[in-house]
Amino acid sequence: MNVQEHDMYASFKQKLFDWFLGEKDFSDLSRVMQAVIVLLKEEFKLLEVTFYLLNPLKKIFHPEATTNRSIQSNPERYGIPFDERLKKGLDEVLVTENGDGTKTVQFSLYFSEDSLGLIRFQFPEDWFIRDEFIGKIQKDFSKIFNKIRKISQILNEEKRYEQLHRAATKIHSSMNIDDVLEEIVRTLKEVYPSFTCHLFLSHDSSTHRDLPIKLLSYENEDEHMGAMQAYVTGQIQLEDSLASKKSIIYAPIKGAQGIYGVIEMIAPTIMVLPKSEIRFISLLANTAGSALENAKLYEQSKRLVADLQLINETIHHLNTNLRFQDALQFMVEKIKTSFAAEEVGFVMIQGNERKILPGSTPFFHSRDAKAYIDFVLHRIQCSRDTLFLGDAKINVQSGVVFRSLMAVPMMRGMMKGVAIVLHREAYHFSFDMFKLLQSLIHHSTLAFTNAVLREELERMVITDRLTNLYARHYLDERIKRSMEEDGLGTFILIDIDNFKKINDTYGHQIGDEIIIQVANIIKANIRENDIGARWGGEELAVYLPKVSLNAGISIANRLVQKVREQTNPPVTISCGVSYWKKNRSDSVKELFNRADEALYTAKRTGKNRVVVQEY
Incomplete structure (x- = not known):
C-alpha cells in the first residue's frame, strides 16, 4: 500500500x-x-x-x-x-x-x-x-x-425478546381468552410481518373476534398433518416445500396441564428457518400456552361457579312442590336458555312404548322427531350410557337436520327415560355443556321422581282404589269450590239396579267387576274437567260444573243407555239429577239431598231411568 x-x-x-x-x-x-x-x-x-x-x-x-x-x-x-x-x-x-x-x-x-x-x-x-x-x-x-x-441480529433479537416480554406481560395480565388470543396474533404479526400466521384451536375454544383461527379436526388430518402432529406430540413440527417455496413451522401452545392449540407460521421465500427463529417461536408459543391456560382456568372456575349456581337454583325450584308437568316445562326452558338449544325433549320408556312428556318442545311431538328418538334409544343401551355428538349423521327423510346432539338417560326408581337436546349447527355444544347437562339431569331426575310420587300419592288419596274414580271427599270439595266460583252445575247420583241379586247370583268378585265396568263407562262419557266419583257401595256420582240441567239430563240418559248395552253380565242403572244456579240460596248438602230424592223416585218407579228433582 x-x-x-x-x-x-x-x-x-x-x-x-x-x-x-x-x-x-x-x-x-x-x-x-x-x-x-x-x-x-x-x-x-x-x-x-x-x-x-x-x-x-x-x-x-x-x-x-x-x-x-x-x-x-x-x-x-x-x-x-x-x-x-x-x-x-x-x-x-x-x-x-x-x-x-x-x-x-x-x-x-x-x-x-x-x-x-x-x-x-x-x-x-x-x-x-x-x-x-x-x-x-x-x-x-x-x-x-x-x-x-x-x-x-443481536439488536433484532433483543428487540424481539422485548416484544415477547411486553406481550407476555400483557397476556398474563388478562384473564379473557379472546384478549390473550388477540395479543398472541398481534405479537406474531409485529415480529414477523412478512409471515402468514394462523392459530389452530380445539373445538372447545371459541372466539367472537376476527382472528386467523382454524379448528383442529381429525377429519382434516391429512390437510393439516403438521398441526395435528404438533398438537398430539407437543413437539415443534417443520415443513419445507421446494414446490411452494416456503417453510412452515407448527409450534404447540403448551401449558402445564395440557396443549391448547398450535401456532402455524408460514415463511415465504425461506427454505429453512434458522434455529434462532425456531427457538423464539417456540418460546412465544409456550408463553402463549401458559397465559391461555391461566385464562382458561379462570374462565373455567367462573363457569363452574355459574354451573353450581344454575344446578342449585334449578333443583331448589324443582323441589318447591311443582306439578310434574310444570317441573318439566321449567326444566326445558332452563336447558334452552343455558345451552342456547333449539329443541329439548323428555322421552319416557314404558316397556316397548315411548311417551313424549308434556313440556317438551313442539318438535318432539312431530313425525320428524322419530328418527332422532330411534337413533338415541338405539345408541343408549343402559342407564350409564350417554350421547354427545358434534356432527351427528342421522338419516332424516325430510324436515330440519340437527347436527349437534346431547342425550342423557333419566333412570331412578319408576323414572325411566332420556333427555335429548338438539341444535342445527355442528359442534354447537361444548363438552363442558354436556357435563353440565349430565349433572342437571342427574340431580333433577330425583326431583322429577318426587313430583311423580307426590302426584301419585295425591291421586291415591283422592281416588277410589276399585274404580279409579275420584273419592267422595274430593267430589265434595270440587262441588263446594264450583258453587263459589261458577254460575251453575248439575249433579247426577247413580245406583246399579238389583246389585244384591248380582252378588248373590255371580259372587262378590263379579259384583266388583260390574262396578268397574260402570265406572269405566262413566269416565268414557264425561269431559276431562267433569268429576266422576264413587259415592259408596254400588252408588256412583257425576258432577258437571258449568253444565245446565238439560245438558245434564242428556248425559244421564246416555249413561243409562251405555250401561244397559255395554255391561257383561248386563245390568241397568237409575239416576237422580239435581242442579243449582247462582243467586239462589243453596248448598252442597241440599244439592245431594235433591239428587238422593230423585234417585229414590227412579228406583221406586221402575228403575233403569233418569229422574230430576227441581228446587
Missing part, C-alpha cells in the same frame, strides 16, 4: 469509526449498509456503489443498498443471478471494463451458511488505486459486513 492509498484508507477508517460511534440504531441492516457505501463512494471518489444480499431461494443477489438512483427506483430489475460462474469467482476480485471509460469492481463479502453479500462499484479508468488495495478493501469490508450483520 503506497502513501496515497494509506492516507486515503486511514481517512476512510477514521470517518467510518466516527460514524460508527455516532450511529444509534444498527437493527436495520439495509439502512446501515447504505450509510457505509455512501461513505465508501465519497472517500474513494467512486462513481457508484451497490451492496447486494443473496436470496438463497431465488438464487439471486438482490440490491439492498445503492448510490445508483436507477437501481433504487427498480431494484428487482438489477438483481445478479447466482450462477455457477459467479460461485467459482466468489473468492476473487473481478474487474471489468465497461467500454465507456469506466470500470466495475465486484467482490464478495463474508460467506457463511445463511449470509452472503456482494459489493459492486464503478470508477474511472484513470483511477489511481491498485488491485492490491481493492483486495484490502474486500478483506476489511467482509469484516465490517460480518460485524454489522451480527450487531443487527
